[in-house]
Amino acid sequence: MASEQERLRQAARLQLMQSGIDPYPAAAFQRTHNTASLLAEADTLSPQQTVRLAGRLMERRIMGKASFAELQDAHGRIQLYLNRDDLGTAGDGVLYNEVFKKQLDFGDWIGVEGFLFTTQTGERSVHVRDLTVLAKTLRPLPVVKIDSEGHVHDGFTDPELRYRMRYVDLIVNPEVKTVFLKRSRMVQAMREFFLERGYLEVDTPVLQPIPGGATARPFITHHNALDVPLYLRIANELYLKRLIVGGFEGVFEFARDFRNEGMDRTHNPEFTILEIYVAFQDYRWMMEFTEQLIEHTARAVNGRTEVTLDNRTIELSAPFARVSMRNAILEHTSFDIHRKSEDEIRAFCVQESLEVGPEMGKGKLIDTLFGERCEKHYVQPTFITDYPIEMSPLCKRHRDDPDYTERFELMINGKELANAYSELNDPIDQRERFEEQLRLSQKGDDEAMFIDHDFLRALEFGMPPTAGMGIGIDRLAMLLTAQSSIQEVLFFPQMRPEALAVSSARSGFDGWALDPRWIGALTELYGSPEALRELKPTQVHQQLNGLRKKNKWDVPALLLDEVQAWFV
């Protein structure tokens, strides 16, 4: 059932139509300015120069024969001034009294023509001479008001409503739009950074027969024609490395990945990762590349390199600190993982009251130790380097110590932001690492990697030394826009499907004492009792009983007398 305010708007829509005004006109509305460009050019306009703008009517302050209103477009707002006696060409005041005051509502799209002037209170405003309805709004928007001190009144703040109806959020909460503009600028700055260096932007499959390149639980789906299971990608790493084998010297992709895991403030089932692979480079080069990239991007988005988040100021200018994994754990736990066995590390984890299971290999144990005891300390950007070999199955062994790998993760604000390797390109070593993953999988680690035989075949054709790096785009967007939840940097974060009320209650047949199937058929065929009464009772009688026969309903056939009674 529509609310009172919705019914009034529907009535206004009909009134517009009846007075010959199309509430949804087909014709383009030519604009001379938008709200921002008009204010910017205010001083260069000649007096009374005609300007045309379009946007949403956001607020009306009606005072008899004159009104003020706010027009909002993608660039901001401007105040409108409308006067009964000079609005419209007819001179009868209808456009003001009927259309503007009665048939238009808060939220409607309109186009205006007029000229810029300054009110007595000094606000630049458009004196409207003509008004065009561009689209009638049927639902009322939340009314968010901001007073002269900048306090927000009646804010539209419920996260559930904001995420489920992001369009409303974007209309009434301008700061939300800013976050997404910044996110877009961020991606653009990164793309430019890569393109300037000659790297190629590519697309690789989202539907993959083997979900590889990361440790994560995948979503599984099914391809009917091939009759095979397919997985939504959890990473694109193995495909990008195939392209390096193919001879490209630098490839990157902004990839949507899917991981079938929990959802919270920092996790969404689908998220975006930038991965980049550069031939002939190593992880040391990649560290410098990464810190320059972050600094460049922060400047492009915010014009400066420091960001304030959770009351902490983070400085993003290069260079960043570098700490090895071994030293990080040593510093925060006084435990040296160097040359320790799986059992020794597990024993230490137990001593530290960390939850560890028998299915966890050495890599996962160390990962737990770092995650629980060290990660949160790295607020300022820090590269954690040289991960133990067991937790890095796609990474090259360290040039100085084969127990470790040439890997770094970039920690900022206590969270992982980027992950990079000197990529493993020895096909035999890679095969053995995959087989170790298989053993972990058999031990019960449901995130261990599958063996991708085609990827191994590609490596057997030879991959040059390559540095690879991935950055969580959503996480970076959170950092650069100072948001503490991932839902705030995704337009449409995943939510439980909304139970929309089935609107059987709009037909007008509901009160009728009939089997629900008759009600459904009446609604389907005729829409409303009024429409039904346009027809002949005999026709309706036959149509409905025909439907009963066709669908083999076990209800008594309608009698003509019953049907005729509806027409009284």
Place this chain on the structure above:
RNA sequence: GAUUCCGUAGCUCAGCUGGUAGAGCACGACACUUUUAAUGUUGGGGUCCUGGGUUCGAAUCCCAGCGGGAUCACCA
């Protein structure tokens, strides 16, 4: 998945120890020609998330479910 809090008008929220609902904004009507959270007068608007239970009586108490937030677990 666990714990905990929340779900009342279009929006933001009150509603005490149980007596079937209120405010501000929004909306309708009237007044008002430079206002800006416009103003004044006045009026309408609600399956109190859903379903059970207790009770003479439930928005309120109890149980179950649905949805959301926060914290934790898994993870990026």
